[in-house]
Amino acid sequence: MSNVVPRSVKNVLAGISWPVYVLLYTPLAMVAFYSFAPAPNSTGYSTFAYGQLFHDDVVFAALQRSLILALVSAAVSTMLGTLLGYGLCRFRAANARGIAANLPSLIIYTPIIMPSLVFGISELIFFNFVHSTIGILSAGLVTMVIAHITFQVPYVALTVFARLAGLDPNLFEASHDLYADGIKSFFYLTVPVVQPAIIGGFLLGITLSIDDFTISFFTAGPGSVTLPIYIYSAVARKGISPEINALGTLMITTVMVLAVAHFFITRTRDRRASLLPN
Amino acid sequence: MALTAAQSDAKAKNFRLWVTAGPGLFWIVLFLLVPSLVLLGIGFFTSNDYGSPVLPLTLTPFSQVAGNSLLGWDDGNIIILLRSLEQAGIATAVSALLSYPLVFFIMTRPEALRPLLLLLIILPSWTNQVVRTYAWLELLGPNAPLSAIAHMLGIVPPDLGIAPGSFAVTTGLAYNYLPYMIVPLYASAERLDWTLVEAGRDLYASGARLFWHTVFPQTIPGLLSGVIFVAIPAFGDYVVPQLLGGDKALMIGSLIANQFTETPDWPYGAALTIIMLVFTGLGLVGFRILTRKLGGAGEATI
Numbered sequence: 001m002s003n004v005v006p007r008s009v010k011n012v013l014a015g016i017s018w019p020v021y022v023l024l025y026t027p028l029a030m031v032a033f034y035s036f037a038p039a040p041n042s043t044g045y046s047t048f049a050y051g052q053l054f055h056d057d058v059v060f061a062a063l064q065r066s067l068i069l070a071l072v073s074a075a076v077s078t079m080l081g082t083l084l085g086y087g088l089c090r091f092r093a094a095n096a097r098g099i100a101a102n103l104p105s106l107i108i109y110t111p112i113i114m115p116s117l118v119f120g121i122s123e124l125i126f127f128n129f130v131h132s133t134i135g136i137l138s139a140g141l142v143t144m145v146i147a148h149i150t151f152q153v154p155y156v157a158l159t160v161f162a163r164l165a166g167l168d169p170n171l172f173e174a175s176h177d178l179y180a181d182g183i184k185s186f187f188y189l190t191v192p193v194v195q196p197a198i199i200g201g202f203l204l205g206i207t208l209s210i211d212d213f214t215i216s217f218f219t220a221g222p223g224s225v226t227l228p229i230y231i232y233s234a235v236a237r238k239g240i241s242p243e244i245n246a247l248g249t250l251m252i253t254t255v256m257v258l259a260v261a262h263f264f265i266t267r268t269r270d271r272r273a274s275l276l277p278n
Numbered sequence: 279m280a281l282t283a284a285q286s287d288a289k290a291k292n293f294r295l296w297v298t299a300g301p302g303l304f305w306i307v308l309f310l311l312v313p314s315l316v317l318l319g320i321g322f323f324t325s326n327d328y329g330s331p332v333l334p335l336t337l338t339p340f341s342q343v344a345g346n347s348l349l350g351w352d353d354g355n356i357i358i359l360l361r362s363l364e365q366a367g368i369a370t371a372v373s374a375l376l377s378y379p380l381v382f383f384i385m386t387r388p389e390a391l392r393p394l395l396l397l398l399i400i401l402p403s404w405t406n407q408v409v410r411t412y413a414w415l416e417l418l419g420p421n422a423p424l425s426a427i428a429h430m431l432g433i434v435p436p437d438l439g440i441a442p443g444s445f446a447v448t449t450g451l452a453y454n455y456l457p458y459m460i461v462p463l464y465a466s467a468e469r470l471d472w473t474l475v476e477a478g479r480d481l482y483a484s485g486a487r488l489f490w491h492t493v494f495p496q497t498i499p500g501l502l503s504g505v506i507f508v509a510i511p512a513f514g515d516y517v518v519p520q521l522l523g524g525d526k527a528l529m530i531g532s533l534i535a536n537q538f539t540e541t542p543d544w545p546y547g548a549a550l551t552i553i554m555l556v557f558t559g560l561g562l563v564g565f566r567i568l569t570r571k572l573g574g575a576g577e578a579t580i
Contacts, residue, residue, distance in 0.1 A: 005382070005386050010383075010386050012379075013379050013382055013383040013386060014383055016376075016379040016380075016383070017379055017380050017383035017384075020376055020379075020380060021398060021399070024398075024399065024402050024453075024456075025402065026417065027410065027413035027414050027416060027417055027453070028402060028405065028410065028413055030413060030416035030417060031409070031413045031416060033416075034416060080301055080302040080305055081302060083298045083299065083301065083302060084298065084299045084301075084302030084303065086298055087294065087295050087296075087297070087298025087299030087300075088295075088299050090294070090298075091291045091292070091294045091295035091298065091299070092295055092299075104299060104303055107303050107306050107307060107311065108303075108306070110306065110310060110311060110314075111306060111310055113510070113562075114310070114314065115510065115511060115513075115514035115531075115554070115555075115558065116511070116514075116516070117514050117515075117516045117531045117534060117535065118314065118317070118514065118551055118554070118555065119310065119314075121317060121534065121535070121538050121547070121551065122310065122313035122314040122316070122317045123309070123310075123313055124538060125313060125316055125317050125320065125538075125544070126309070126312065126313030126316060129316065146309055147309070149305065149309075150305060150306060150309045150310050153302050153305060153306060154306070157302060182294060207404055210406060211403075211404065211405075211406055211407060212406075212407070213406065213407050213408045213517055214407075214516050214517060218535075218538070227406070228406045228407070228408045228409075231406075231408050231409060231412070232408045232517075232521075235408075235412045235415075235521060236520070236521070239415075240412065240415055240416070240419070244412075248409045248412070248413065251405060251406055251409055252405045252409060255401075255404050255405045255406075256401060256404075256405075259397070259401055259404055260397075260401075263393070263394070263397055
């Protein structure tokens, strides 16, 4: 095992790694630090920027949109992705070869491998085209939800697939022998067994949605500014302000608290649960 | 003719496959594959006065990409393309060089601590990309702490920061994509066969030689996955060069985006996208060949 590594090497590794850990968090800590900037015409640290933020209707509307976007897109992509992962694992012929057999994999990997800029611009053009010909899907929250579902589905599918692939196929035979039909065995066997993966996929979807900027930016309309878009345009237009830092701090804190809570909950529930999807 | 039991079974399976997997696949085809093919197609259309694609089909957009315009030839686009490749290359190299000590640092810690140490590296990447990118302006922007130090050392002129600039873009890219290198490399390191290292030591290899001949070859699959995961998104990144780059550090992502936002010229933008994807594809194919040559283990795939 790793006790082959001599003590001196371990010290060098630690000497390089701890500063990197500090560096990873320094920029985020600076955002938090500057969010407590003094109020106008006074000195010392204050929560003035937070007060401003809580009374800002534009920010509140953007927050609402971000939450709706994340929850709706994650819910739909969890449904589509779970069925997709389940179907590919259970019903794809094991001996299938050639393009037809690989087509589903190719389709699933496209959203993952495609640079998000190309993704976003493709959607921009597509929705623009659809809107100008049929008159539906003008750029706004709906088009953003559609785009977000598109990039989340593969991740949910892969998470569910990975969980199912590790399952004993005899379980399905057994349920079949006990006269469960396809739908029954789906709800009484598959769903309970892959439930952690489904929940994991849903949370992953929310995380991906909240993390995204580029795809949102190109599918958003004038009336569908979300938090990341709001922050981006504010920074690009007038630079960083204490209010933006306060907003950034709240976003950073929320993600960190949720991630750490999720980490410790899954660890106590299942000490062997893997940290990472698939 | 009656179907045999095996045939009807296969048929039922096929039907269930399309009922379950169909909707998800259809969604991706309709909302991503079709749109991206439309985008690629637009690259062969003529641009009208509003920058929208109209017939006839032409290769003019690609000539524009090469740097030709009404004003003659200009090397601007070539420089931007080379700069993007360079930035992606440096960011990938930096994250690989940082990942090795980090991954083996985690591996030499007690087993119970390892997931937490790994989480701490990944955690910043779960905050929104805009937030974690503009956060660097607090350190590298004009009059920010690191810019002040750089000014004292005579690297940047007063009142200007390290950001906007090339160095800030490299930093931002490496910071954004470091976890994408760490995770596959860590997966490789976890599966490492330490008996090989012991065997090497028994044969009196030590230090760098021991690492190079026993540890490094086993991490190549992880390293190559990491290179792809970092290099591809870094090459086409939009947020980092926009927020930390400025005019002199323009990358291909921003150039493409400009053709669809500020001064619309869709065919030109689509042609730029095609060129970007060609370079991305070449990189992927190159690394695929490398992985096969170096005996990369097959990962579990869908």
